[in-house]
Amino acid sequence: MKPRDDKKADDIYKATLSLVKAKGLAGITMGEIAREANIATGTLYIYFKNKSELINSLFTVCRNASAAVYFKNFETSMPFKTGFKTIWYNLLNYRIKRFEEAVFIDQCYHSPFITETTKEMTKKLFMPLYSLIDSGKQQQLIKDHDTIMLLTFMAGSINETVKHAYYANRKITKEVAEEMFQMCWDGIKA
Amino acid sequence: MKPRDDKKADDIYKATLSLVKAKGLAGITMGEIAREANIATGTLYIYFKNKSELINSLFTVCRNASAAVYFKNFETSMPFKTGFKTIWYNLLNYRIKRFEEAVFIDQCYHSPFITETTKEMTKKLFMPLYSLIDSGKQQQLIKDHDTIMLLTFMAGSINETVKHAYYANRKITKEVAEEMFQMCWDGIKA
Amino acid sequence: MKPRDDKKADDIYKATLSLVKAKGLAGITMGEIAREANIATGTLYIYFKNKSELINSLFTVCRNASAAVYFKNFETSMPFKTGFKTIWYNLLNYRIKRFEEAVFIDQCYHSPFITETTKEMTKKLFMPLYSLIDSGKQQQLIKDHDTIMLLTFMAGSINETVKHAYYANRKITKEVAEEMFQMCWDGIKA
Amino acid sequence: MKPRDDKKADDIYKATLSLVKAKGLAGITMGEIAREANIATGTLYIYFKNKSELINSLFTVCRNASAAVYFKNFETSMPFKTGFKTIWYNLLNYRIKRFEEAVFIDQCYHSPFITETTKEMTKKLFMPLYSLIDSGKQQQLIKDHDTIMLLTFMAGSINETVKHAYYANRKITKEVAEEMFQMCWDGIKA
DNA sequence: AATGAATGAGTGTTCATTCAT
DNA sequence: GATGAATGAACACTCATTCAT
Numbered sequence: 001m002k003p004r005d006d007k008k009a010d011d012i013y014k015a016t017l018s019l020v021k022a023k024g025l026a027g028i029t030m031g032e033i034a035r036e037a038n039i040a041t042g043t044l045y046i047y048f049k050n051k052s053e054l055i056n057s058l059f060t061v062c063r064n065a066s067a068a069v070y071f072k073n074f075e076t077s078m079p080f081k082t083g084f085k086t087i088w089y090n091l092l093n094y095r096i097k098r099f100e101e102a103v104f105i106d107q108c109y110h111s112p113f114i115t116e117t118t119k120e121m122t123k124k125l126f127m128p129l130y131s132l133i134d135s136g137k138q139q140q141l142i143k144d145h146d147t148i149m150l151l152t153f154m155a156g157s158i159n160e161t162v163k164h165a166y167y168a169n170r171k172i173t174k175e176v177a178e179e180m181f182q183m184c185w186d187g188i189k190a
Numbered sequence: 191m192k193p194r195d196d197k198k199a200d201d202i203y204k205a206t207l208s209l210v211k212a213k214g215l216a217g218i219t220m221g222e223i224a225r226e227a228n229i230a231t232g233t234l235y236i237y238f239k240n241k242s243e244l245i246n247s248l249f250t251v252c253r254n255a256s257a258a259v260y261f262k263n264f265e266t267s268m269p270f271k272t273g274f275k276t277i278w279y280n281l282l283n284y285r286i287k288r289f290e291e292a293v294f295i296d297q298c299y300h301s302p303f304i305t306e307t308t309k310e311m312t313k314k315l316f317m318p319l320y321s322l323i324d325s326g327k328q329q330q331l332i333k334d335h336d337t338i339m340l341l342t343f344m345a346g347s348i349n350e351t352v353k354h355a356y357y358a359n360r361k362i363t364k365e366v367a368e369e370m371f372q373m374c375w376d377g378i379k380a
Numbered sequence: 381m382k383p384r385d386d387k388k389a390d391d392i393y394k395a396t397l398s399l400v401k402a403k404g405l406a407g408i409t410m411g412e413i414a415r416e417a418n419i420a421t422g423t424l425y426i427y428f429k430n431k432s433e434l435i436n437s438l439f440t441v442c443r444n445a446s447a448a449v450y451f452k453n454f455e456t457s458m459p460f461k462t463g464f465k466t467i468w469y470n471l472l473n474y475r476i477k478r479f480e481e482a483v484f485i486d487q488c489y490h491s492p493f494i495t496e497t498t499k500e501m502t503k504k505l506f507m508p509l510y511s512l513i514d515s516g517k518q519q520q521l522i523k524d525h526d527t528i529m530l531l532t533f534m535a536g537s538i539n540e541t542v543k544h545a546y547y548a549n550r551k552i553t554k555e556v557a558e559e560m561f562q563m564c565w566d567g568i569k570a
Numbered sequence: 571m572k573p574r575d576d577k578k579a580d581d582i583y584k585a586t587l588s589l590v591k592a593k594g595l596a597g598i599t600m601g602e603i604a605r606e607a608n609i610a611t612g613t614l615y616i617y618f619k620n621k622s623e624l625i626n627s628l629f630t631v632c633r634n635a636s637a638a639v640y641f642k643n644f645e646t647s648m649p650f651k652t653g654f655k656t657i658w659y660n661l662l663n664y665r666i667k668r669f670e671e672a673v674f675i676d677q678c679y680h681s682p683f684i685t686e687t688t689k690e691m692t693k694k695l696f697m698p699l700y701s702l703i704d705s706g707k708q709q710q711l712i713k714d715h716d717t718i719m720l721l722t723f724m725a726g727s728i729n730e731t732v733k734h735a736y737y738a739n740r741k742i743t744k745e746v747a748e749e750m751f752q753m754c755w756d757g758i759k760a
Numbered sequence: 761a762a763t764g765a766a767t768g769a770g771t772g773t774t775c776a777t778t779c780a781t
Numbered sequence: 782g783a784t785g786a787a788t789g790a791a792c793a794c795t796c797a798t799t800c801a802t
Contacts, residue, residue: 020300026216027302030797040763042799051797103300109357110210110297112217145369148358152350153373160346164338167299179335183343187377192780192786220772230788232774241772385782400680406596407682410776420784422778431776483680489737490590490677492597525749528734533753536730540722547679548718559715563723567757572765572801600793610767615794 009047011037013058017100025055025107055113060122062101067125069094076128080136081185087129088154088181095162096172102159142188150188157184199237201227203248207290215245215297245303250312252291257315259284264318270326271375277319278344278371285352286362292349332378340378347374389427391417393438397480405435405487435493440502442481447505449474456508460516461565467509468534468561475542476552482539522568530568537564579617581607583628587670595625595677625683630692632671637695639664646698650706651755657699658724658751665732666742672729712758720758727754 015036019028030051034041048054074086095102108114133150136142142150161180165172172180205226209218220241224231238244264276285292298304323340326332332340351370355362362370395416399408410431414421428434454466475482488494513530516522522530541560545552552560585606589598600621604611618624644656665672678684703720706712712720731750735742742750 023302024215024297024300026214026297029795031795034764041797042764043762045798046761107214107216107297107300110214110293112213143369143373145373146366148354149351149366149370150373152354153347153370156346156348156350157343157377158346159350160342161339164342168338176336176339179333180339180343183333183335183340183377186379187347187373189376192784194786198786219770221770231772232789233787235773236786403682404595404677404680406594406677409774411774414785421776422785423783425777426782487594487596487677487680490594490673492593523749523753525753526746528738529731529746529750530753532730532734533727533750536726536728537723537757538726539730540726541719544718544722556716556719559713560719560723563713563715563720563757566759567727567753569756572763574765578765599791601791611793612768612795613766616765621793 008037008039008043011039012044012047012054013061016054016058017104020104020107021100025104025111025113052113052115055108055111056115056118059105059108059114059118062098062105063122063125066094066098066101066105067122069098070126071128074128076131080132080139080141083132084136084185085181087132088158088184089177091155092158092162092172092177092180095158096165099162099166102162106159140190142190144190153187154184194236198227198229198233201229202234202237202244203251206244206248207252207294210294210297211290215294215301215303242303245298245301246305246308249295249298249304249308252295253312253315256284256288256291256295257312259288260316261318266318266321270322270329270331273322274326274375275371277322278348278374279367281345282348282352282362282367282370285348286355289352289356292352296349330380332380334380343377344374347377388417388419388423391419392424392427392434393441396434396438397484400484400487401480405484405491405493432493432495435488435491436495436498439485439488439494439498442485443502443505446474446478446481446485447502449478450506451508454508456511460512460519460521463512464516464565465561467512468538468564469557471535472538472542472552472557472560475538476545479542479546482542486539520570522570524570533567534564574616578607578609578613581609582614582617582624583631586624586628587674590674590677591670595674595681595683622683622685625678625681626685626688629675629678629684629688632675633692633695636664636668636671636675639668640696641698644698646701650702650709650711653702654706654755655751657702658728658754659747661725662728662732662742662747662750665728666735669732669736672732676729710760712760714760723757724754 012033015033016028019032019036030044031041033054034044037044044054048057070087070090072086072090074083074090076083078086109119129151130147133142133147137144137147157180162172164170202223205223206218209222209226220234221231223244224234227234234244238247260277260280262276262280264273264280266273268276299309319341320337323332323337327334327337347370352362354360392413395413396408399412399416410424411421413434414424417424424434428437450467450470452466452470454463454470456463458466489499509531510527513522513527517524517527537560542552544550582603585603586598589602589606600614601611603624604614607614614624618627640657640660642656642660644653644660646653648656679689699721700717703712703717707714707717727750732742734740
């Protein structure tokens with residue numbers, strides 16, 4: 001069951017993401033995924049034990065990938081605002097560039113496929129963000145609210161804006177991004 | 191003659207929302223909906239031509255209901271901040287109290303069930319919000335950014351926070367809500 | 381269960397015949413029959429215990445009606461050829477004027493609805509025809525073949541010709557009918 | 571790789587014919603066909619897109635097969651009566667030996683399955699018969715009636731006789747067949 | 761490993777029949 | 782009696798999964 005051909009597993013992932021974006025988790029079949037990935041249905045089952053495992057596996061991959069992106073160029077030694085801005089922009093860019101993955105992850109949360117353990121395991125990846133926010137609070141640079149609340153405030157506005165931009169077929173320019181960041185910062189700053 | 195029972199359509203809606211929250215759009219069957227609504231499978235098809243129409247219909251109902259809630263107690267004559275706060279709280283409360291509907295609407299956007307026309311028709315309902323934001327900009331009370339961006343900033347943070355609170359099994363207290371509003375207001379105010 | 385309103389039972393029969401002609405026995409539902417007859421589905425079951433009984437009942441009615449028509453103006457005292465021709469024309473006219481019934485009867489023979497007893501019961505109705513043919517043979521006016529064979533020869537050509545005419549949307553004129561009769565007569569005459 | 575099995579499509583056809591003879595088009599289900607053909611229900615749908623296509627396809631196959639049989643041993647160079655008799659006997663034998671197919675074709679004409687185009691396409695197959703009859707008329711060997719009328723006269727008596735023989739469980743002997751042919755010939759000869 | 765035909769449980773939907781009004 | 786909403790078994794069809802090649 002361990003995939004020989006890594007490229008093929010990747011093709012399957014890509015096919016799945018593309019179909020989920022187009023039709024939602026509710027609408028995809030193993031047959032369609034196979035066709036989209038240019039392989040036979042049976043081949044899917046060489047790489048993934050079943051549909052649930054394919055979805056869970058892709059979910060994990062996406063979560064890990066996103067975590068990796070989030071902390072690109074980020075150093076714990078940075079001044080708080082620099083670090084925060086770095087991550088904020090990473091988050092925005094991830095959502096824009098890998099929109100499909102973001103949609104997929106969103107859809108997964110309310111699906112019968114994703115197991116609780118899979119959800120748990122992916123939480124830990126974002127610990128560094130928690131620490132950053134905590135340090136910001138200690139330095140009294142940002143409001144002394146619940147950390148998770150501050151984070152969801154930050155993430156929520158990004159997610160929603162990117163979604164809107166995507167469906168309205170509108171680009172998020174450098175200037176718009178800067179405006180968005182300013183709003184977010186004004187919202188959380190002390 | 192047994193007249194068609196309006197309550198029954200409502201039961202079907204409720205059953206659907208409950209199941210979608212529990213298992214996602216991907217996981218529900220007409221049989222389950224019927225069982226949850228305490229009716230026979232065939233009866234579903236008296237009230238809705240097919241699954242797609244049931245989902246679309248429920249989508250429209252939810253959208254209309256949410257729009258109605260959003261503008262409760264809101265008067266165009268109110269001072270801007272009062273009006274904005276009124277709607278902000280309406281939005282928050284809607285998301286909290288009718289979490290199922292919110293989840294359902296989110297799931298629908300990437301589903302094969304919702305037709306484009308259904309999506310279009312529901313957009314218009316939120317026009318008053320646009321006007322409010324515009325007037326806020328004219329009075330120079332809030333930042334002069336794109337209206338939609340300001341709105342998604344507002345909505346995004348609410349949505350994400352409520353989602354998080356729900357899944358973490360945490361209540362949003364009066365104090366937390368007020369903190370959330372403050373962050374939102376600080377973010378958009380001029 | 382004994383129908384109060386004879387007209388209504390007749391409406392049901394007519395609706396059934398019309399639908400069978402249009403879509404075949406395979407394609408009709410009790411709901412459609414009711415709609416075509418302008419009554420409610422439930423009402424069907426006041427007049428007929430179930431679908432099978434409706435079909436069987438209609439089958440019997442048609443058979444009896446056709447038998448009645450076949451022997452119109454026929455007298456056993458007639459010279460053989462006159463009698464034969466009378467019946468031959470009755471048969472032809474029946475098939476033309478009540479094409480729907482003929483189609484229905486044909487379809488019934490290979491359907492799961494008609495019971496064997498129903499088939500048996502309708503056979504007896506055509507005894508007078510057998511006698512006529514027998515007498516023709518005795519008078520050495522027609523070939524001394526098996527009676528049933530002579531009869532099916534006669535009936536078969538009529539049935540097929542009417543069917544063809546109907547589907548080709550062509551009328552059977554007086555002249556054509558006479559030609560047809562001549563062929564039949566030449567075929568069986570001694 | 572397991573290649574698609576041509577024999578299987580044939581098994582499906584045979585199962586369908588057998589069931590149609592036994593219960594009529596009205597009474598057969600895809601599940602029964604599958605069981606009769608010793609395959610799984612899903613397998614049916616590999617070979618035929620849906621029930622309608624299965625029926626249409628079988629209809630076409632039967633029609634083509636029958637056309638092929640009709641003209642066996644027939645040569646346009648034959649004297650008219652020899653040619654006519656050859657085809658007449660082919661027709662008779664086809665109806666006897668492949669009674670199931672004949673029943674099926676008859677049932678199809680009034681079914682919701684057979685499309686108009688399918689009906690059209692099969693008409694052309696019988697052109698050679700038309701030519702034969704026309705030549706017979708030119709040689710003044712047979713009556714100068716409408717060609718189609720002559721043909722339906724011929725076909726009708728055969729069809730009906732075979733049907734009757736089948737249901738009466740009676741064999742059509744060589745002698746009976748010859749008698750039948752004689753009647754037909756006497757009927758059409760000039 | 762790769763294929764896609766084969767499987768059959770499961771899904772959406774229909775429809776004969778019943779039942780409350 | 783008449784109605785048509787309600788029922789649920791049965792149907793056409795799908796699709797995750799297996800298997801022969």
